[in-house]
Amino acid sequence: MEKTIYSYLRHGITCIDSGYIRPNMAAIYLIEHKSDVAIIETGTNHSLSKVLAVLDKKKITHSQVRYIIPTHIHLDHAGGAGSMMKLFPNAQLIVHPRAAKHMTDPSFLVKSVVDVYGLEKFNALYGELTPILDENIIKAEDNMVIDLSGRNFHIRYTPGHAEHHICIWDEQSKGWFSGDTFGISYPEMIGLKTRHIIPTTTPTQFNPEKLLNSINLLMSYEPECIYLTHFGLLENPQDHYEILSKTITEYCEITQANIKALSPEEEINKIISEIEYTNLFKVRPNATLKEAQSLLGLDINLNTQGLCYWLNQ
Numbered sequence: 001m002e003k004t005i006y007s008y009l010r011h012g013i014t015c016i017d018s019g020y021i022r023p024n025m026a027a028i029y030l031i032e033h034k035s036d037v038a039i040i041e042t043g044t045n046h047s048l049s050k051v052l053a054v055l056d057k058k059k060i061t062h063s064q065v066r067y068i069i070p071t072h073i074h075l076d077h078a079g080g081a082g083s084m085m086k087l088f089p090n091a092q093l094i095v096h097p098r099a100a101k102h103m104t105d106p107s108f109l110v111k112s113v114v115d116v117y118g119l120e121k122f123n124a125l126y127g128e129l130t131p132i133l134d135e136n137i138i139k140a141e142d143n144m145v146i147d148l149s150g151r152n153f154h155i156r157y158t159p160g161h162a163e164h165h166i167c168i169w170d171e172q173s174k175g176w177f178s179g180d181t182f183g184i185s186y187p188e189m190i191g192l193k194t195r196h197i198i199p200t201t202t203p204t205q206f207n208p209e210k211l212l213n214s215i216n217l218l219m220s221y222e223p224e225c226i227y228l229t230h231f232g233l234l235e236n237p238q239d240h241y242e243i244l245s246k247t248i249t250e251y252c253e254i255t256q257a258n259i260k261a262l263s264p265e266e267e268i269n270k271i272i273s274e275i276e277y278t279n280l281f282k283v284r285p286n287a288t289l290k291e292a293q294s295l296l297g298l299d300i301n302l303n304t305q306g307l308c309y310w311l312n313q
Ligand SMILES: [Zn+2]
Pocket: 074, 076, 077, 179, 180, 229, 230
């Protein structure tokens, strides 16, 4: 069996590599407090064995898992929710109200991804989605407080990447589980002095104004750290939020300036790639172009598609 990669981050938080596509791509966070456990993000069906391996290692029983909280229902975040809920008898799923119906009946979610990827690739990436009973789903309200054995987590609505995106504030560690709201910064983007970060402008609900507002909302809590789904612990978020916000605006300007080009998507992709690879090389001067492409190529493709979709609506 494939190895389970995970790391302990203090405050009872463990970052588990979901195994999605490649190492360090998508995280699942396990939070232990007293005898209770919450899981933020589920990865895909193929991630389940990794979560179980960590629970086993920590001698946590299935009945100790109380909450499963995907930040949104893109399948690298919530694809494994159904099969996870089946295994944990005391767990409740917490999602944005708009997301709940797609968890009880995942057929629309499946169709929209199969339409893009085809069934074979869908199965290889995600596997069959299991429906969740409505009675086991908590439809999160904005500002809702979740109590994990006396440790408080606050749910905030953070649209911009997706309309139904939520972020989770951990009072104890003064950190956000940010999903895709605070961008992407893989461990391979960490240099000696700083780290490179890029926004996620994925189709089909990217909205720059909402995303910038959501980032500002996160910063208004004066977070000490951010738990990125893509990927891992980001310390001193105040050092990164300006560049992140600036990049979102820059992406939109590039899209507006090139949307009438002969092949706009190709042109925009080329410009953004150049910017992001150059910025990566500033942080990691020894990285090769090939490494940069394999690290960020997929995200830049998705970002370009999302930007074009946004402007063409
Ligand atoms: Zn994501």
